[in-house]
Amino acid sequence: MEAKSGTLSQADAEKLERIAFILKTVAHPLRLGIVHLLEQYPELSVSDICEKLGSEQSLTSHHLQNMRLKGILAVKRDGRSMLYSLKERDVSLIIECLENCQCNM
Amino acid sequence: MEAKSGTLSQADAEKLERIAFILKTVAHPLRLGIVHLLEQYPELSVSDICEKLGSEQSLTSHHLQNMRLKGILAVKRDGRSMLYSLKERDVSLIIECLENCQCNM
DNA sequence: GCAAAGTATGATTATATGTTCATGGAAACG
């Protein structure tokens, strides 16, 4: 971040946009739960996630799609299951940070 | 977080809610910018913030109210200015985490 | 008291988000 007195630089503004985007993508209890799970297990199927979080299939799938479209999750097929995993390192870093915070997850 | 195979404990679910709430409150470029500023300066007036971020008065004020109502900012009057500051330690911790991340702000 | 500076606020509008429900598609298994 620049220390100048004036307004934000273009780069700073973009950084804020970027971080806000990631935070917004994750700022939901179910999505946060999913991401947190995927920090522990490299990849999980939809039904695994539903079971572990006690969430419904359709809703869970919607949120997974959401995060996939926003580029923070990856998917691959395994038989009739779909295996989801964390994609971007940035996101993992943010989540790790949050987990290491005093406010630990 | 519990390691059990079943669904989430009540406490875990509440923790996810809590963190998601804070993230959501902050997950906006302008609000993120404000919080980031208030990490550097203990307290700032609305016009200070507007100037430093290049944001409009009314919009900035709305976002400040937003964060104040959600309990992450405090205000006090100083003459005709209103001085805003970060309120909860939790929030500071989360923001500090984000700032220390590789994805550093 | 009056004007100006610094903020707050409500109305309005547009858009985004979250949830549910019903249904459809793909792989596996008999």
Place this chain on the structure above:
DNA sequence: CGTTTCCATGAACATATAATCATACTTTGC
């Protein structure tokens, strides 16, 4: 094949969020 399992998807709806504009409020200094 037919069926079951696992998952995706779209419609529909309710609600939340963001931005803009105009205006009102409070303090200060004259």
